[in-house]
Amino acid sequence: MSGMSGPTPDTSLSKCKVFTLNLAQAAATYTLAACNAIGGVVILGVDVYVATAGQTFTSVSIQTNDTTPVVILSAVEGAVANLTVGKNAVKAFTGPSYLHTSKLITYTIVGATGTGSLLVIVRYAPTVPGANIS
Numbered sequence: 001m002s003g004m005s006g007p008t009p010d011t012s013l014s015k016c017k018v019f020t021l022n023l024a025q026a027a028a029t030y031t032l033a034a035c036n037a038i039g040g041v042v043i044l045g046v047d048v049y050v051a052t053a054g055q056t057f058t059s060v061s062i063q064t065n066d067t068t069p070v071v072i073l074s075a076v077e078g079a080v081a082n083l084t085v086g087k088n089a090v091k092a093f094t095g096p097s098y099l100h101t102s103k104l105i106t107y108t109i110v111g112a113t114g115t116g117s118l119l120v121i122v123r124y125a126p127t128v129p130g131a132n133i134s
Helices: none
Strands: 015-022 028-034 041-052 057-064 071-073 097-099 104-111 117-126
Touching: 015 028, 028 117, 041 071
Parallel strands: none
Antiparallel strands: 015 117, 028 104, 041 097, 041 117, 057 071, 057 104
16 A cells, blocks of 8 residues: 555645734834745735724735735725725735745835724745745
8 A cells, every 4th residue: 555644744735824914003014924934935815804993094005025016905905995894805815926935925004193903814835844924
């Protein structure tokens, strides 16, 4: 009898992490998640859920910090008028997209210091054993 024995390799499993995006900050770009130094990950999808109502700020966008950023949520989609508490944001990112070692998922708040928070659910697969986002 032949076949694989032992645990399933880390790279054959998709994983999911939830990050809280704090909108109660001054207009700027902040880090939401980072790919660790062990290896890259493939982002399979991203969902954005409005956890608490946001006000005052103009918009929020979510993107990678690659040379050519991958836009996860545009500033138009992340306009305060489009973010209804208790609902998913207008668009869910449906990858896949590669996030290289030491690259970031960032978010940019535009406008005045705001209120509110979003839950950002990232589904990903490691490209090498131990690769992770945090």
